[in-house]
Amino acid sequence: MSVKRDLKTKLLTINMGPQHPATHGVLRLVLELDGETVVNCKPYVGYLHRGTEKLGENRTYPMALPLTDRLDYVSSMANNIGFCVAVERLLGIEVPERAKYIRTIMAELTRIANHIVWIATHALDIGAMTVFLYSMRDREWILELYEMACGARLTVTYPRIGGVRADVDQEFLDHCYKFTEEFPKRVEQYETLIDQNRIWLQRTKGIGVLTAEEAINLGLTGPTLRGSGVPYDVRKFAPYDAYDKVEFEVPVGKVGDVYDRYRCRMEEFRQSNSIIRQCLEKMPSGYVLAADAPGYDMAAGPRKKPAQPSAPKAEGAADTPQPPANQPAEQGPAFEEIYVATEVPKGELGFYFVSDGTGKPYRMRIRAPSFVHASALPKMCEGSLVADVIANIGTIDIVLGECDR
Amino acid sequence: MAQKVATKKAQKIAEEITELFATEIIEIKEFRGQVSLTLKKEKIKEILKYLKEEKGFNHLQDLCGVDYFPLKPRFEVVYNLYNIQERIHLRLKAKVDEESAQIDSIIDLWQGADWHERECFDMFGISFTGHPYLKRILMPEDWNGYPLRKDYPLKGKEIWKGFREILEANLQGGDR
Numbered sequence: 093m094s095v096k097r098d099l100k101t102k103l104l105t106i107n108m109g110p111q112h113p114a115t116h117g118v119l120r121l122v123l124e125l126d127g128e129t130v131v132n133c134k135p136y137v138g139y140l141h142r143g144t145e146k147l148g149e150n151r152t153y154p155m156a157l158p159l160t161d162r163l164d165y166v167s168s169m170a171n172n173i174g175f176c177v178a179v180e181r182l183l184g185i186e187v188p189e190r191a192k193y194i195r196t197i198m199a200e201l202t203r204i205a206n207h208i209v210w211i212a213t214h215a216l217d218i219g220a221m222t223v224f225l226y227s228m229r230d231r232e233w234i235l236e237l238y239e240m241a242c243g244a245r246l247t248v249t250y251p252r253i254g255g256v257r258a259d260v261d262q263e264f265l266d267h268c269y270k271f272t273e274e275f276p277k278r279v280e281q282y283e284t285l286i287d288q289n290r291i292w293l294q295r296t297k298g299i300g301v302l303t304a305e306e307a308i309n310l311g312l313t314g315p316t317l318r319g320s321g322v323p324y325d326v327r328k329f330a331p332y333d334a335y336d337k338v339e340f341e342v343p344v345g346k347v348g349d350v351y352d353r354y355r356c357r358m359e360e361f362r363q364s365n366s367i368i369r370q371c372l373e374k375m376p377s378g379y380v381l382a383a384d385a386p387g388y389d390m391a392a393g394p395r396k397k398p399a400q401p402s403a404p405k406a407e408g409a410a411d412t413p414q415p416p417a418n419q420p421a422e423q424g425p426a427f428e429e430i431y432v433a434t435e436v437p438k439g440e441l442g443f444y445f446v447s448d449g450t451g452k453p454y455r456m457r458i459r460a461p462s463f464v465h466a467s468a469l470p471k472m473c474e475g476s477l478v479a480d481v482i483a484n485i486g487t488i489d490i491v492l493g494e495c496d497r
Numbered sequence: 498m499a500q501k502v503a504t505k506k507a508q509k510i511a512e513e514i515t516e517l518f519a520t521e522i523i524e525i526k527e528f529r530g531q532v533s534l535t536l537k538k539e540k541i542k543e544i545l546k547y548l549k550e551e552k553g554f555n556h557l558q559d560l561c562g563v564d565y566f567p568l569k570p571r572f573e574v575v576y577n578l579y580n581i582q583e584r585i586h587l588r589l590k591a592k593v594d595e596e597s598a599q600i601d602s603i604i605d606l607w608q609g610a611d612w613h614e615r616e617c618f619d620m621f622g623i624s625f626t627g628h629p630y631l632k633r634i635l636m637p638e639d640w641n642g643y644p645l646r647k648d649y650p651l652k653g654k655e656i657w658k659g660f661r662e663i664l665e666a667n668l669q670g671g672d673r
Contacts, residue, residue: 138635145620146644150651181529308555308581311609324556324581330500427565428528431577431588433558442559444575459559459577467612496635 117492254385314439319353
């Protein structure tokens with residue numbers, strides 16, 4: 093049978109989502125197909141928009157904290173920590189050492205929990221079902237650890253501005269240690285299930301390739317960027333909490349395809365595990381909440397400033413009569429702004445605060461990694477096969493709660 | 498320690514920009530070790546291009562709008578830049594007034610700015626000249642008003658059309 097080579101076919105437009113099991117939430121893609129090749133891909137987001145930024149402007153800082161749980165609901169602890177770190181830097185609050193270590197443990201447990209959900213759903217999408225069952229078992233373990241520390245499992249609100257809500261007990265530390273002993277074996281289990289699986293390799297190698305330059309230009313962060321070989325990790329570049337006191341490596345990929353990003357995240361499992369281990373060993377005793385931490389009774393009106401935040405560089409100058417002299421100048425709305433990024437499991441979570449000196453943020457901007465990653469989908473999908481769209485959605489690791497805010 | 502070095506470097510770059518684009522600078526501020534430059538909006542793209550190509554600020558961390566309602570000029574578009582090579586953070590803020598709420602799009606410098614600009618348009622009504630597809634992104638397409646403006650009430654001004662249709666259908670005892 094002979095087929096005419098220059099046969100013209102009509103482009104087919106199909107709608108994928110918003111209700112689709114492989115889009116990880118309510119993401120809608122409009123795909124234009126030429127046969128099986130994607131010619132045009134247009135993502136539509138916003139189905140889960142709740143106006144978190146506007147809500148934040150109408151609440152005091154401590155009251156805005158629970159909103160951040162609802163952004164990326166599979167790694168809520170990391171979102172809380174990101175918010176707290178940003179507000180602490182804005183208000184100039186120094187966190188006690190023990191709280192820093194606890195938060196680092198929590199952030200890394202969250203990273204593991206998030207990557208577990210990622211490997212489970214990503215493998216399920218591509219066709220390896222078994223991984224899902226094994227990894228959900230291990231996620232349960234982490235959720236139990238959360239429960240032990242704060243009573244909640246998913247939307248935790250455990251970290252506080254200036255520390256954490258309550259100290260962890262010995263039982264938690266013991267269980268956590270047991271977890272770090274056991275978990276590397278579990279990672280090996282996942283790897284034996286998929287690392288040499290021929291279908292997995294064919295579905296991931298050489299798919300969704302992004303060069304380092306393209307990835308930076310698109311604004312990608314986290315393991316999605318590191319898969320392309322750029323070692324940008326906020327934990328290393330601008331350390332917060334106890335990250336400057338622990339040793340860890342930042343795994344990077346070479347080619348920048350789906351497989352490399354998978355390898356990066358698998359390696360992060362081990363690094364996170366080692367960070368938790370180091371934190372448990374080095375954890376000092378002491379308070380877990382700063383003395384000047386704002387509580388839930390933080391007034392919405394002008395806040396008192398404990399220290400003089402405006403001039404950190406005038407150290408040598410004699411500053412005896414300064415505080416009374418500065419008082420009248422603070423009457424007007426003197427805006428201060430700060431952008432603080434933290435490394436959440438999905439990438440760089442940035443909080444940009446504009447403060448007018450009151451207990452409420454004047455502007456609370458959330459730079460969500462999922463939002464930026466979702467915008468990279470057309471670049472990755474156009475020109476590839478329609479089946480690879482699923483692999484590409486999985487590899488950028490998005491959660492639509494965070495994307496739509 | 499590393500923070501102080503980065504701040505020094507950022508200040509030096511801010512000074513260089515002041516020399517090159519002296520007429521554009523409104524204010525240079527430092528707060529908690531972060532240097533921010535307030536600029537006029539006309540040459541913002543040129544300045545960003547200079548920073549990206551000459552100074553190595555390759556990572557656009559964030560782009561967002563801020564509304565200072567009673568003040569004039571009313572809006573501000575904020576660019577948070579990062580130099581991955583040298584680990585320097587720098588913030589540019591371009592003043593945009595309400596009457597001509599528009600600014601140059603930087604989508605051909607950073608592709609990642611695409612959705613940020615759309616969101617800024619969606620939430621503040623600032624339009625970006627040169628953006629290929631400037632449509633609402635988070636709000637429904639037929640939404641009235643710009644939600645993150647300070648004169649927009651928290652609960653909104655009216656019930657959205659799509660919602661109203663459902664409510665009315667329920668009141669009339671429809672098949673739901």
